[in-house]
Amino acid sequence: MAAVFREEAGRLTAALVRSLGNFDLAEECVQDALVSALEHWPREGIPPNPGAWLMTTARRKGIDRLRRESRYQEKLAQLEEAPVSTRSAFPDDRLDLIFTCCHPALAREAQVALTLRSVAGLTTPEIARAFLVPEATVAQRLVRAKRKIVDARIPFRMPEREELAERLGEVLAVLYLMFNEGYLATGPRGAHDRDLAREAEWLVGLLASLMPGEPEVLGLQALMRFNLARADARFDAQGRMILLRDQDRAKWDRRMIDDTFAIVGRFLTMARPGPYQLQALIAGAHADAKTWEATRWPDILRSYDALLALSDSPIIRLNRAIAVWHTIGAEQAYVELFPLAEQLDRYHLFHATRGELLRALGRPDEARDADRRALELTENPAERALLQARLG
Amino acid sequence: MTQYVLMFVGSDEWRETSSKEEIARGYAAIGKWWDELSANGVLKGGEELAKGPGTATTVRRVNGQMKVFDGPFIESKEQVGGFAMIEAPDLDEAIAIAKSWPGGDVEVRPIVVH
Numbered sequence: 001m002a003a004v005f006r007e008e009a010g011r012l013t014a015a016l017v018r019s020l021g022n023f024d025l026a027e028e029c030v031q032d033a034l035v036s037a038l039e040h041w042p043r044e045g046i047p048p049n050p051g052a053w054l055m056t057t058a059r060r061k062g063i064d065r066l067r068r069e070s071r072y073q074e075k076l077a078q079l080e081e082a083p084v085s086t087r088s089a090f091p092d093d094r095l096d097l098i099f100t101c102c103h104p105a106l107a108r109e110a111q112v113a114l115t116l117r118s119v120a121g122l123t124t125p126e127i128a129r130a131f132l133v134p135e136a137t138v139a140q141r142l143v144r145a146k147r148k149i150v151d152a153r154i155p156f157r158m159p160e161r162e163e164l165a166e167r168l169g170e171v172l173a174v175l176y177l178m179f180n181e182g183y184l185a186t187g188p189r190g191a192h193d194r195d196l197a198r199e200a201e202w203l204v205g206l207l208a209s210l211m212p213g214e215p216e217v218l219g220l221q222a223l224m225r226f227n228l229a230r231a232d233a234r235f236d237a238q239g240r241m242i243l244l245r246d247q248d249r250a251k252w253d254r255r256m257i258d259d260t261f262a263i264v265g266r267f268l269t270m271a272r273p274g275p276y277q278l279q280a281l282i283a284g285a286h287a288d289a290k291t292w293e294a295t296r297w298p299d300i301l302r303s304y305d306a307l308l309a310l311s312d313s314p315i316i317r318l319n320r321a322i323a324v325w326h327t328i329g330a331e332q333a334y335v336e337l338f339p340l341a342e343q344l345d346r347y348h349l350f351h352a353t354r355g356e357l358l359r360a361l362g363r364p365d366e367a368r369d370a371d372r373r374a375l376e377l378t379e380n381p382a383e384r385a386l387l388q389a390r391l392g
Numbered sequence: 393m394t395q396y397v398l399m400f401v402g403s404d405e406w407r408e409t410s411s412k413e414e415i416a417r418g419y420a421a422i423g424k425w426w427d428e429l430s431a432n433g434v435l436k437g438g439e440e441l442a443k444g445p446g447t448a449t450t451v452r453r454v455n456g457q458m459k460v461f462d463g464p465f466i467e468s469k470e471q472v473g474g475f476a477m478i479e480a481p482d483l484d485e486a487i488a489i490a491k492s493w494p495g496g497d498v499e500v501r502p503i504v505v506h
Contacts, residue, residue, distance in 0.1 A: 105483055152502045153394045155482035163484070 001041060005034055006202060008051045009121025012058055014093035017156050023100065024146040025065065027118055033058035034121060094119060095210045096157050098203075102171040103154045110145035111174045112181075113138055119206075120199050130196045131181065171207065172220050172276060175200050179224050183231075184380065201228055208263075215267040219277030222263040226283035229256040240389075241382035245292040257287045278307045297326040314343040318350055321357075330360040348377035352387065393479050395436070395503040396486040400474040402496030404444050421494035429478070434489065438476030445471045470497070477503075 009030055016026035033054045047053040101114040116122040116130075124142065128135040148154065159167040182196025201224045208217045233251035236242055264284055267277050281303045289295040304320035317340055325333035334357045337350070344350035355370035368391060375387045407415060429435035441447075448464040448471075464471055473495075480486040483500070490498040 103483075105487070151504075152500075153482045155484050159484065 001046065004046060004050045005121040008054050009034060010094045010097055010119040011051065011092060012054055013118045014097040016058060016062065017097065018093050020062065023149040023156065025062065027146060029058040029062040029065065032061035094206065098171055098207065099158050099167060100149065100154060100156050102174045104170050105152065105154055106145050106148065108177065110141045112178050113141050114145050115174055115203065116199060117142060120203060168214060172216060175204050176220060183227060197228060200224060215270040215272045216274040216276050218263050218267040219274060219280045222260050222280035223276055223283050225256055225260040226280065226287045229253040229260065229287060239382065241386050244286060249290065252287065273306065275307060275310055278303045297323055301327045314340045318344060318353060322353065325357065330357050333357055334361060346377060348374040351377065393481060396478050396480060397501045397503060398476045398478060398490055399472045399499040399501065400493065400495055401470050401499055402473055403469045425492065425494055434478050436477040436479055438474065440474040441472065
């Protein structure tokens with residue numbers, strides 16, 4: 001049922017926003033329909049055409065809601081006249097929906113919550129659990145965002161050509177944040193919780209199918225898939241994090257990795273490099289290595305150099321230093337960390353990396369100080385366990 | 393069509409650090425922006441506010457009584473220095489107009505229709 005919801009919720013919301021011209025109302029109707037499906041389908045089975053069932057139900061809910069408000073007589077007529085839609089009968093307006101949910105006039109958390117809810121069909125409690133925040137917080141974010149869409153007239157459409165690059169960047173940033181939130185999960189999750197990383201991967205796949213000519217979309221899709229392919233090897237049976245070098249590579253999803261290289265092939269032929277594509281190349285180089293020792297570090301270093309040329313940031317420099325370590329040596333890598341000390345002083349991975357380098361350089365006392373500092377700065381239980389093990 | 397108010401926000405510092413010519417050029421650019429948008433029928437009105445928050449007076453309701461205070465509602469280096477009323481089909485269009493403003497920052501607010 002989750003898969004059906006995910007496939008249909010966005011289509012329904014998009015179609016209803018289009019016909020009603022009211023984002024808030026459309027979204028409420030779809031949620032009503034999904035709740036109704038949750039009541040009926042487990043008893044009666046999933047209907048043969050779930051999309052049409054949901055659409056009919058959403059429209060009926062919409063009519064109920066509109067009847068209560070006399071101002072909407074005109075809209076009501078529109079809704080009643082619209083033909084009963086089946087999957088093929090209404091156009092896929094999800095692209096407009098995605099761009100509306102990720103409009104830059106909305107705050108980042110609101111963009112994420114709204115995209116999960118409207119495009120992927122997650123319920124408010126599901127979003128709250130995924131982010132480990134109270135349900136009321138998510139509900140309030142959603143209400144505020146939907147009100148702003150209506151009151152400030154955020155348009156329901158794709159941005160114009162000259163705005164497209166910037167706005168697509170905004171959408172990708174939302175999906176990237178969603179993925180990281182799931183992938184670096186900072187707390188325990190129940191078996192029934194929706195995995196944000198997989199939701200983000202599904203969404204970027206949807207985006208790639210709707211915008212096949214955008215290499216950065218494919219880049220982000222490949223980046224997410226290379227990481228997901230290694231997901232099973234990232235934790236041991238006790239839930240402890242296993243670093244890349246120590247992972248059992250037999251547990252990697254080889255088929256997913258191979259499929260993802262086909263995506264890499266597609267964006268490479270477009271010859272329009274961008275930050276997500278370069279990060280995908282780096283993740284791909286790791287996924288491709290049969291052993292840690294076989295990692296093609298010079299390729300990785302080259303990708304980091306290209307990444308720096310596109311967008312210089314201390315985090316990229318920190319990651320690049322690891323590639324420098326394995327290509328040139330620990331001493332050179334340590335030298336390159338120095339200028340980052342001030343900007344990254346509050347970033348735990350800066351100190352964790354410094355600790356590793358100091359240990360490689362035979363300076364164990366300083367390494368322990370660095371690890372201790374890293375431990376102070378992270379709340380993530382898996383990372384804390386790893387650092388504590390290192391400190392002995 | 394929706395009406396929006398653009399509130400032009402900035403500090404007065406640029407006046408002190410700019411030459412007379414630069415200030416004149418700045419005003420000329422703003423004049424051109426204003427004239428073009430008025431001619432298009434997009435700009436419905438607006439004004440520049442008297443220089444600096446030093447001219448502002450705030451009337452606050454304190455314990456049910458209206459009291460008068462010297463200064464702007466919120467003390468900050470950045471202040472609203474002017475406003476314009478525009479008409480646009482949606483927020484994207486209003487944002488595009490705000491981006492074309494030759495001055496400083498712009499807050500975009502939709503107007504409520506009763």
